[in-house]
Amino acid sequence: xxxxxxxxxxxxxxxxxxxxxxxxxxxxxxxxxxxxxxxxxxxxxxxxxxxxxxxxxxxxxxxxxxxxxxxxxxxxxxxxxxxxxxxxxxxxxxxxxxxxxxxxxxxxxxxxxxxxxxxxxxxxxxxxxxxxxxxxxxxxxxxxxxxxxxxxxxxxxxxxxxxxxxxxxxxxxxxxxxxxxxxxxxxxxxxxxxxxxxxxxxxxxxxxxxxxxxxxxxxxxxxxxxxxxxxxxxxxxxxxxxxxxxxxxxxxxxxxxxxxxxxxxxxxxxxxxxxxxxxxxxxxxxxxxxxxxxxxxxxxxxxxxxxxxxxxxxxxxxxxxxxxxxxxxxxxxxxxxxxxx
Numbered sequence: 359x360x361x362x363x364x365x366x367x368x369x370x371x372x373x374x375x376x377x378x379x380x381x382x383x384x385x386x387x388x389x390x391x392x393x394x395x396x397x398x399x400x401x402x403x404x405x406x407x408x409x410x411x412x413x414x415x416x417x418x419x420x421x422x423x424x425x426x427x428x429x430x431x432x433x434x435x436x437x438x439x440x441x442x443x444x445x446x447x448x449x450x451x452x453x454x455x456x457x458x459x460x461x462x463x464x465x466x467x468x469x470x471x472x473x474x475x476x477x478x479x480x481x482x483x484x485x486x487x488x489x490x491x492x493x494x495x496x497x498x499x500x501x502x503x504x505x506x507x508x509x510x511x512x513x514x515x516x517x518x519x520x521x522x523x524x525x526x527x528x529x530x531x532x533x534x535x536x537x538x539x540x541x542x543x544x545x546x547x548x549x550x551x552x553x554x555x556x557x558x559x560x561x562x563x564x565x566x567x568x569x570x571x572x573x574x575x576x577x578x579x580x581x582x583x584x585x586x587x588x589x590x591x592x593x594x595x596x597x598x599x600x601x602x603x604x605x606x607x608x609x610x611x612x613x614x615x616x617x618x619x620x621x622x623x624x625x626x627x628x629x630x631x632x633x634x635x636x637x638x639x640x641x642x643x644x645x646x647x648x649x650x651x652x653x654x655x656x657x658x659x660x661x662x663x664x665x666x667x668x669x670x671x672x673x674x675x676x677x678x679x680x681x682x683x684x685x686x687x688x689x690x691x692x693x694x695x696x697x698x699x
Contacts, residue, residue: 390683392639396649400677412668414458414656519567531565552593569610579605599635626651
């Protein structure tokens with residue numbers, strides 16, 4: 359018996375040191391299936407203009423909607439009713455492989471390009487304010503000056519997403535190559551980083567985006583590891599949320615009763631989560647028809663009941679209006695009150 363004590367002690371210490379997942383217990387109840395209505399014709403493009411692969415979508419404080427796509431006009435803005443407003447950033451030498459778009463508290467427009475390795479800030483008048491990162495230079499590869507990806511914490515290697523803290527600082531998921539989270543001050547100066555490629559807690563396999571709750575907690579879409587990892591602003595791992603497929607995209611609502619939506623791009627599935635990681639409901643399937651989704655690459659949720667979903671394969675953005683659960687499914691009464699912001 360005394361030979362077993364060290365092993366039992368080690369197991370107890372390991373369990374105590376892992377506040378990351380729910381420990382052994384009853385399996386959670388199945389989440390209710392949510393009703394939803396879909397509109398694939400919500401956005402009205404000018405004559406002769408088309409979306410390419412739609413990869414990002416964001417909404418500003420006025421309800422205007424921004425779409426990042428891999429077509430001839432990579433960044434467009436629409437009125438709240440879906441009518442076309444303007445092209446954004448035309449002539450700006452940053453567009454290579456559009457990946458996402460985000461709007462900060464000042465309604466500045468942030469564009470992330472995984473090909474040019476840049477994160478770019480424009481003001482609401484579309485004037486260039488800040489550029490983070492450095493474009494690859496073909497001649498440096500040809501002359502073997504640079505053999506691999508960018509070096510140094512200020513540089514990105516195929517970044518994927520950006521989110522903003524209350525103090526004005528910026529967090530970037532740096533994404534396909536570096537598999538890390540990088541933190542920059544409001545002045546653009548590098549502050550800290552964490553994570554590297556792997557499957558262990560705190561490691562990432564393609565961090566594909568992130569959102570920040572009102573209390574500063576970060577939720578990172580760890581797509582390749584099929585989980586959401588939750589961190590403090592200092593990079594301390596708080597918990598791991600799984601059971602939501604492979605999270606390609608996250609969004610978080612404004613206001614006091616925040617809700618997170620997570621989209622599994624390949625499966626076409628959407629999951630509604632509270633901030634503790636409980637799944638409150640789900641809907642969606644893969645496909646090309648109305649209410650089906652082809653690689654949901656970016657989502658925006660101005661309220662808990664409205665989602666805009668940018669689809670990479672279907673070259674479109676669907677507007678989704680989400681209601682309650684289907685009759686006959688187990689609605690546990692988890693839906694937050696005051697969801698409309």
